[in-house]
Amino acid sequence: MGEPGADTSEPPPPRRFSINAALDGFFFVYAGLAAVWLAWLVLSETFAFGWFGIAFFVVFWLVLAYLVLPRLHRILTTIYVPDYFIGRARTSDGLLGDPVNLALDGDEASVHAAMRAAAWTRADDVTLASSWRIVTSTITRRSYDEAPVSPLFLFGRQQDFAYQQEVLGNPARRHHVRFWRTPDGWLLPGGRRVDWLAAGTFDRAVGFSLFTLQVTHKIDADIDVERDHIVSTVLAANPDARVVILRDFSTGYHSRNGGGDSVRTDGDLPVLDVSDVREERVAAIEESDISDAAPERVRVVPGVKTS
Structure with missing residues (x-):
């Protein structure tokens, strides 16, 4: 005994x-x-x-x-490559993809309403037709606001949906963010419950992947700028939205994503609460904007002149 x-x-x-x-x-x-x-x-x-x-x-x-x-x-x-959560999405080839740099609370309808109110456009799914259209749009420099984003995987599945903002009508340059619903009962490291995780980056050009030689978008290294852009646009357009910053959620680091592009971050994780954002309120705001014939908002992008 x-x-x-x-x-x-x-x-x-x-x-x-x-x-x-x-x-x-x-x-x-x-x-x-x-x-x-x-x-x-x-x-x-x-x-x-x-x-x-x-x-x-x-x-x-x-x-x-x-x-x-x-x-x-x-x-x-x-x-x-570990198959558990380490704060990074994965490509379809298994490589570490974009860092997870945003979390959200709220149901799916609230997330869609908040993003739409902030002048983000939902990206098309990747199909043969949408893939061909983004190729031709990039070559001819013709606008494609709903251009698809490549699939990245978290929790063993690809993103539920993605949103983007095209810059100056050029599909090669765009803000974009992918969203994954978290599994039931899943907690962040540290014990916090969130409904969604997201990864936002800025596409600066089209080029070749360093690891696979495939044609792909090249992202800007400072992903914190894109993270803060997403948060600021959502808060500015949705008075009912709130944010809490989880400081030092991960150690600040620099690395590369699945395309071989450099990425760096301070490790903070904003948690956007959009649970009080409602579709009806967003629709009323959009209708008011149309009736007032408000001028088009200019999206400010670091290093890009708008006039």
Whole structure:
């Protein structure tokens, strides 16, 4: 018999071997190796076709950027990236994405009402049609206020929705923020309950991802500026909204997101309470603005001249 106060808890049972999990892992790795081999074959054939090799090189880039590197990242990040909350979203390839820099209280209708009142536009879902439209809009520099944002994952699922503000009609430059509903009973580190988490960044240009070579938006490094922009626009447009700042929610740090862009933050986490914002009040304000024919509001963006 053990001594009083001794730990009598039994060790957890050993994890059972699963044939399905083993097969899934095998074919996952096999597909990654096959993708690498395919990329090598395409690259080696490129040099045998003279000028036609340019087309083969484009094919090689497509295979490498959209098949090989994402597959390899998924294999490796399964090993070394934790699957619990660490204050970062993840890309579909498993890489660490944008930092979570905002939290909200309120139901979904209140969040939509608050964002719409603050002149934010809900982003379209990613489809073949919306993807093609943002490509053509970026090339031709034609406005696309509802342009989709790439999926990022938190709690094992992609964002519930996203909002954005296009800058001067250029889809390559935009404020944008993704929202995830928190699981039932989930608490922030420190024990605070919130209804939503969000990640806001500013797209400054279009370029290539450092990690996958895919075409993507490049973000501004100072994500605190974007965080504060989101909070200030919501508070200015919604008198019923309130904010509490969780100081030093995380240690201030600098890192890179899933596209290889530098990010830095002071670690503070604003918690916006929009639970008292109502759709009817927002609709009344919008109707009043239209009847008064108020001039269009100019969105101030650091480093961008508006006149």
